[in-house]
Amino acid sequence: MSEDSQIFVIKTTANQERSVAMTLSRIAKKEKLDIRAILAPDELKGYVLVEAPKSGIVELAIQTIPHARALVKGSSSIAEIEHFLKPKPIVTGIKEG
Amino acid sequence: MSEKVCRHCLRVLDGQTCPVCGTSDLAEEWSGLVIILDTERSEIAKKLGVDIPDRFALKVR
Ligand SMILES: [Zn+2]
Numbered sequence: 001m002s003e004d005s006q007i008f009v010i011k012t013t014a015n016q017e018r019s020v021a022m023t024l025s026r027i028a029k030k031e032k033l034d035i036r037a038i039l040a041p042d043e044l045k046g047y048v049l050v051e052a053p054k055s056g057i058v059e060l061a062i063q064t065i066p067h068a069r070a071l072v073k074g075s076s077s078i079a080e081i082e083h084f085l086k087p088k089p090i091v092t093g094i095k096e097g
Numbered sequence: 098m099s100e101k102v103c104r105h106c107l108r109v110l111d112g113q114t115c116p117v118c119g120t121s122d123l124a125e126e127w128s129g130l131v132i133i134l135d136t137e138r139s140e141i142a143k144k145l146g147v148d149i150p151d152r153f154a155l156k157v158r
């Protein structure tokens with residue numbers, strides 16, 4: 001059974017949010033880390049949000065990422081960050097398989 | 098930024114046509130970035146209705 005998602009916050013150098021998000025996604029894929037989603041809203045300067053089950057996964061992953069400065073202590077729930085997801089993208093309705 | 102975004106599904110694209118929608122109706126100005134890696138377990142993917150791992154914009158102009 002998969003563990004519940006939590007939201008962890010990475011502090012980044014200003015204006016490097018997207019680059020940190022992209023690098024983190026590359027590392028997560030390569031190392032097969034259980035990082036489920038990465039969010040870099042423009043409203044949130046200097047931070048990137050990461051959806052993962054445990055902070056250790058994120059902490060480890062950011063060690064080698066330039067401009068990822070630190071993992072903020074604690075975690076948030078999806079509900080707390082939900083407002084960043086609006087307006088909703090138009091869904092395609094296309095499913096795999 | 099040089100990458101463009103499909104106006105229909107908000108996918109961030111490398112090329113000039115969205116491979117999912119088949120459209121070339123792209124936005125050059127966009128904001129916010131969401132990278133969905135695990136559609137099965139991501140709550141964010143569920144909220145956004147994303148069922149294929151990819152990069153998405155939050156807003157297009
Ligand atoms: Zn599209």
